[in-house]
Amino acid sequence: MKTIYICTDTVTGIFSGIYDAWKAEGEEDTCGIALRGALEQQLFCDYVETVETEHKAVVVEAMIKKNLGRPAYWDIYHAALAADGGKGDAILGTMLAARRLRDSRRIMEHLSHPAVEKVFELSRTVGGEAHAFKGFLRFRELVNGVLFAEITPKNQVLTCLAPHFADRLPQENWMIYDNAHKTFVVHEAGKKWVLGLNEQLDIDAVRNISDREREYARLWKGFFHTISIESRESRSRQLQHLPLRFQKNMVEFNH
Incomplete structure (x- = not known):
């Protein structure tokens, strides 16, 4: 009987979920991880609801860093942020596979293992999207002086973006809202950023931008229209460098 957490x-x-599976001393063929809301029940499986705690997460994080190394931990962490229903199984499978190696820190080199290969691919996908948003994300200054940005990512990349902007805007009050996953990051000037989950956005508040922001937006759009050469415009080439899904949150494309 296979136990699915x-x-x-x-x-x-x-x-x-990994903590519970590990504590039960499960193997790849006797345990697995399923995400609530994306569960496809199978025959001959025992389904167990995981009691989630920060303690369990911290223990697993420390175990991965100690036995698999920090590079592998970041691959696993990024894979956990991916928009993929099978990521939990892949992460657990990678950790169980590492347990059988003489040097568990080399687990991410074993791409012939399906679970390791999937974790590697998911990590690369999440890292690529986060890198893109570091260039495509646009802040707007609200009337209250807070810098606000909205994104609609496929993956849960907020915790990848927050350190980047905290390092570059340490003395600013700013907020990034993930419209796809209803989460946000808030940074208060001179302090550490915090993550908020399952929160609704006050639409009226974030649309109330400052007069200075309106003027800069007008000048920015004017600059782009001025330097554009109509005869050399290529919509298909533009989409190669700036996919359509990023454009709806960018001031350059808001008319």
Whole structure:
């Protein structure tokens, strides 16, 4: 009988499920992880609801860093942020496979293993999207002086973006809202950023931008229209460098 641990689609949830599976001394063919809301029930499986706690997540994080190394941990962490229903199984499978190696820190070199290959691919996908948003994300200054940005990512990349902007805007009050996953990051000037989950956005507040922001937006759009050469415009080439899904949150494309 295979035991499937059901958890939420969060790093804490997935790591809690892995904690329970590891504690039960399961193997790849006797245990698995399923995300709540994306569960496809199978025959001859026992489904267990995971009790999620920060303690379990911290223990698993420390175990990965100690036995698999920090590079492998970041691959696993990024994979846990991916928009993929099978990521929990892949992460657990990678960790169980590492347990059989003489040098578990070399686990990410074993791409012939399906679970390791999937974790590697998911990590690369999440890292690529986060890197793109570092260039495509646009802040707007609200009337209250807070810098606000909205994104609509496929993956849960907020925790990848927050350190980047905290390093570059340490003395600014700013907020990034993930419209796809209803989460946000808030940074208060001179302090550390914090992550908020399952929160609704105050639409009226974030649309109330400052007069200075309106003027800069007008000048920015004017600059782009001025330098554009109509005869050399190529919509297909533009989409190669700036996919359509990024454009709806960028001031350059808001008319």
